[in-house]
Amino acid sequence: MTLRTTLAGLALAIASVTTAQAETIRVAIGTQDTTINCAAGGLLIRELGLLDKYLPHDGKYQDAQYDVQWKNFTSGAPLTNEMVAGKLDFGAMADFPGSLNGVAHEAAGKRSLFISVLSGSIEGSGNxxxxxxxxxxxxxxxxxxxxxxxxxxxxxxxxxxxxxxxxxxxxxxxxxxxxxxxxxxxxxxxxxxxxxxxxxxxxxxxxxxxxxxxxxxxxxxAKAPTFHGALVEADYAQQYPEIVEAYLRATYEANQLLAKDPEKYSELIEKVAGIPAEVNYLFHGPLGLQTRDLTWKPEYRQAVATAIDTLKLLKKADRGLNVEQFVDDRYIRAAFKASGADYDQALKNYAQQPLLGNDALTGKPIGDTRKVAQIWVRGEPKVRSYATAREALGQLAELKKQGKDIRAVYAQASDSGIKLLAGQAWFVRGKDGALDAFLLREQADAFARQHGGEVADFAAASQQAVASR
The missing domain is CATH 3.40.190.10 (Periplasmic binding protein-like II)
Structure with a gap:
């Protein structure tokens, strides 16, 4: 073997290594922008450029180039079709279509992994x-x-x-x-x-x-847990675990931003997806319809199992799916650790997003959040919070007199604790003048029969609140 041959072989080897290190890696993510509880796994990461902060550039990724692709869908089924076809690496969707995603992959001789919750409710609120x-x-x-x-x-x-x-x-x-x-x-x-x-x-x-x-x-x-979460192609995760971790670190940051400033990011979601900010706030704001939770609580694992059983009933799946293999928390645990967060502590936390701040009228801290009501005035960066619905509805009349444009009024349901658009709620005015809010007329009627009081719609409750001031 001549020196020239040896040098040529060495050069080829070096070129091969360089090519491997300079590999262009696709990161193709399917989002559902209008399904706003997927925001932390899609829209916000994309709009805020969060993924670039975490994609690896060391070790085997030292010279890697990234081809980040985003594609938006209105539902999970077409997103799943493109994942199965190899056109997407990640996808965000709810428990039901997510389970169908796993079944569809297995039917095609492939596998997908459910790697994180994005937002959910163990009670089932959201549907x-x-x-x-x-x-x-x-x-x-x-x-x-x-x-x-x-x-x-x-x-x-x-x-x-x-x-x-x-x-x-x-x-x-x-x-x-x-x-x-x-x-x-x-x-x-x-x-x-x-x-x-x-x-x-x-x-x-x-x-x-x-x-x-x-x-x-x-x-x-229905008391049946529901959630939206993120999935990844299993082969992709095996080949690029650090990229999966990077995506989930970006998700973690997006989730923290939503929790810290829900009004600001509700506005961003409206700008991008067209869903009104006041509706986004129902979910992403404090005491919202769903929790800001990325952990695989047992109830969410059960939701996947229930979804698979329902798919069989609908004859959309003729085979089972091993939930323990399908739901994979390794990557979200790694992302929590890299973000300096305690996954196991978060796993134990079932609380709603807390309401921070004082009563907008009295300036005093709000202790009992079960009777909280809120008003979002157009042009104001923060939603006003009040300790009681009676107080809020009384202030609502005053704000209207001042010519304020009211975007939304919220109330917490007295029985379930879910956040309501107060304009569609029913209220029970107690003997002490207090107002309790309910989603349904029949719930308000039952409460009034048990505790006494008068049932009123939003307009009548508002008049009563003004009269009692």
């Missing part, structure tokens, strides 16, 4: 059932024999089936269920072409805020 604004229906029990639409094979579909079962109804005989995406259902509700519509985050609340529908059932009534 909901609405009726047209003009409907006289006040509860699910009144929908027997009626037509209910739902995005098929969505997490809301699972909720609807559980709610129907709780009524003792046969879903194939006692109601007519048709498939409708939210963009079609909105028009159908306005035209009274359907009796009700079941949907996932944030469409029940969005339709309600736009005045075209009224929520008659919140997922928390």
């Amino acid at each position: 909901g059932i609405v009726v047209p604004a003009s409907s006289k229906v006040q509860s699910l029990a009144e929908l027997k024999g009626q037509t209910i639409s739902v995005p098929f094979a969505s997490t809301a579909h699972g909720l609807l089936l559980r709610a129907i079962a709780a009524q003792g109804w046969d879903p194939e005989k006692d109601v007519t269920i048709i498939a409708q995406p939210p963009e079609v259902a909105g028009s159908a509700l306005q035209a009274n072409k359907i009796a009700a519509h079941a949907d996932f985050v944030p469409f029940a609340e969005l339709f309600e805020s736009r005045g075209i529908a009224r929520k008659i059932y919140d997922g928390s009534q």
Whole structure:
């Protein structure tokens, strides 16, 4: 072997190593911008450029180049199709379509991993059932024999089936269920072409805020955990575990930003996705409909198992899925550790996002959050908080006299603790003048029978609050 041959071989070897180190690595992420509880795993990371902060540039990634691709979807099913086709590496979606993602991968001889929760509710809040604004229906029990639409094979579909079962109804005989995406259902509700519509985050609340529908059932009534989370291709995670960790570190930071300044980032979500900031705040703000939680609580693992069973019932899956292998918390644990956070401590925390700050009227700390109400005045960077609904509704009249433009009024439901758009809520005025808020008329009626008091809608409750000042 000549010196020239040896040097040529060495040069080829060096070139090979350099090429490997200079590899262009695709990071293709499927998002659901309008499904706002995916924001920490998609929209915010993209808009704030958070992923670039954490992508590795040392060790085997020393000379790596990154081809970061983003693609937005309106639901989980088409996102899953592109993951299975090898066009995406990551995806964000709810428990139900996420489980379908795992089943679809296995059917194609592949695997995906559910690597993190993004936002959720162990009670099930987030999904909901609405009726047209003009409907006289006040509860699910009144929908027997009626037509209910739902995005098929969505997490809301699972909720609807559980709610129907709780009524003792046969879903194939006692109601007519048709498939409708939210963009079609909105028009159908306005035209009274359907009796009700079941949907996932944030469409029940969005339709309600736009005045075209009224929520008659919140997922928390089903007591069935629900969440949105992030998935990754298993082969990709095995080849690039540091990139998966980087993505989840970006998710962790996005989640912290949402918790710290929900008004600011609710505005950003509106700017990008078109979902009104006041609806985003219902979920991302303090005491919101869902918790700011990235950990794999046992209830969320069970939600995956329940979703898989429901998929079998819908004949969308003919095989099981090993939940213990599908749900993989190694990467989110590593991301917590790298971010200086305690995963096990967070795993034990079931609290709602805390309400920080004092009463906007008295300046005193708010102790009991069960009766809290809030007002968001347009042009103000922070939502005003009040210790009681009576206090807030009294102030609402004063703010209107001052010519303030009111974006939203919120109240906490006295029974479930969920955040409500107060304009659609029912109230019970007690003997002491206090106002307790409820999602449904029947809940308010039951409370009034048990504790005494007068049931009122938002307009009447507001008049009572002003009169009692």
